[in-house]
Amino acid sequence: MAKALDNAYSTLQYVMNNVGCGIIIYDAENADVIFENEIIHNSIEEKDLVAEGSRCCLENQIKPCELHLEMWYEFDFKHIKWIDERDVIMCIVRDITHKKIDENMEICFENGEIFTKSDVEYNMKRAIEMDLDEFVVYYQPIIDTKNGECTICEALVRWNSGVFGFIMPNDFIPLAEYMGLISHIGDFVFNEACRQCKAWNDARKDIKVSINLSVVQLLQVNIVENIKAILENTQVNPANIILEITETLAINDMERMTRIIEDIKALGVSIALDDFGTGYSSLNYIKQMSLDIIKLDKTFIDDVDSDDYEQAFVKMVVELSKSIGVKVCVEGVETKSQLDVLMANQVDYIQGFYYAHPMPSNELEEWLDKNGK
Ligand code: C2E
Ligand code: CA
Ligand code: CA
Numbered sequence: 001m002a003k004a005l006d007n008a009y010s011t012l013q014y015v016m017n018n019v020g021c022g023i024i025i026y027d028a029e030n031a032d033v034i035f036e037n038e039i040i041h042n043s044i045e046e047k048d049l050v051a052e053g054s055r056c057c058l059e060n061q062i063k064p065c066e067l068h069l070e071m072w073y074e075f076d077f078k079h080i081k082w083i084d085e086r087d088v089i090m091c092i093v094r095d096i097t098h099k100k101i102d103e104n105m106e107i108c109f110e111n112g113e114i115f116t117k118s119d120v121e122y123n124m125k126r127a128i129e130m131d132l133d134e135f136v137v138y139y140q141p142i143i144d145t146k147n148g149e150c151t152i153c154e155a156l157v158r159w160n161s162g163v164f165g166f167i168m169p170n171d172f173i174p175l176a177e178y179m180g181l182i183s184h185i186g187d188f189v190f191n192e193a194c195r196q197c198k199a200w201n202d203a204r205k206d207i208k209v210s211i212n213l214s215v216v217q218l219l220q221v222n223i224v225e226n227i228k229a230i231l232e233n234t235q236v237n238p239a240n241i242i243l244e245i246t247e248t249l250a251i252n253d254m255e256r257m258t259r260i261i262e263d264i265k266a267l268g269v270s271i272a273l274d275d276f277g278t279g280y281s282s283l284n285y286i287k288q289m290s291l292d293i294i295k296l297d298k299t300f301i302d303d304v305d306s307d308d309y310e311q312a313f314v315k316m317v318v319e320l321s322k323s324i325g326v327k328v329c330v331e332g333v334e335t336k337s338q339l340d341v342l343m344a345n346q347v348d349y350i351q352g353f354y355y356a357h358p359m360p361s362n363e364l365e366e367w368l369d370k371n372g373k
Contacts, residue, residue: 109164109171117175123163124172124181132188134160137196138358141367142210142329142351145343150368152242154210154351155193156358157185177214186217187226194234194241196361201240205368210242210272218245224263231267238268242293246274261289272329276317287324293349294321298332305337314345322346 108114127134136158141150159167176182190211197209217223231238243264261271272293273286277300286294296317304310314330321328330342333352342350356367 110168111165113164115164120164120172120175123161124159124176127159127161128181128184132184134162135185135188136160136360137189137192138360139196139209139364140351140358141356141364141371142349143355144349145347150207150355150371152208152210152349153364154244154358155189155196155212157189173214182214183217186214187230190227190230191234194230194236197240198234198236200365201237205365207368208240208242208270210244212244212274215246218260223260224267227264227269228267231269239270241269242272243269244272244274244295258289261291265290277313286321286326291326293327293329295329295331295351296347298352301330301332301338301342304341305335311341311345314342314347318345318347 138156138158139153140156142152142154143149144151157169157173159169159172161167173182173185176185193209193211197207200207200209227243231241245261265271270292271289272295273289273291274295275297276294277297294317296314300310300313302310304314318328327348329349329351330347331351333339333342333350333354335354338352339350339354359367
């Protein structure tokens, strides 16, 4: 009993930390709401909410570990659809801004234009239905400091919307996650990036492609089969594919994450921990999770050429990573003086505007030709 409560508690805690600020649990038999709470609407403390949810799961013999995030995609507050024969559905209300998102909420894009959430939602759904033609994958070179060559590039999606114009990922990825559309976009990027990698490799370009995985994608129950199918369909060499997962996701439920990562790695791909330093992880986790690369976040190197603390941090991360056989990539390098410090500290990879911005695949090919690859 105590163990079951622990499990229920840690799963709910995990959900709270990672994907939501509210939890709703339904009994699928009779569609009764058996537990519902949202921190934002109630004064209830997060820990109490989690404890209460755990108790409820136990009392109703729910196995919260079996929660299906796909449910959330299909979920509409007013019209509950049963799309799985599971006996319990747990729906998670995610709120990217920690405020309730309502239909009239306004969204300000990086280009300064403002639209309502329902505008964006409507058009994003349409763009997905139109074979995702409006989504484009850009690639940013990552330089291997051993030889100064570009051996990896990161796939970064953009939405070239007929209605809104050219939209950057930070402006639509969180919303796509919230609206349950991220798996369509994520699968598209994954497919496209694998296809492109295979094409480059066939043309004797010895390059790897690094692909971002959303928290929501990684939590899907069929994520491993999904990745496997795309790798097989595109016939890319899995050794040339790197998957980037974020630190926040990685640390909250080590056991679960370690298992998923092991399963994914068994397919032959590598794993990079993205945005390292922005969450709360320690290098212990990196060892446990058998990662291949950690990507040190830009915020840690912005002043690396003048700030002793940042230099010491980079030095420590590199030394510890080396001792456990993990490579270090530094993101967001913009100046020569930053680069010099990082080279002196023997980081393995550099990514940043100093070398190149993300660009369409054809421009990357030209860039590679010009830059000796
Ligand atoms: P990220 O994974 O940390 O990607 C690196 C971001 O830093 C990219 O922004 C890149 O353009 C930017 N960057 C690279 N070098 C520099 C630099 O020297 N200076 C500055 N200021 N920025 C630099 P981008 O393309 O706008 O992507 C933003 C975020 O959107 C990504 O951050 C990633 O979290 C997310 N994202 C992008 N594509 C995808 C995708 O296909 N799937 C998912 N799930 N997320 C994606
Ligand atoms: Ca990334
Ligand atoms: Ca990053």
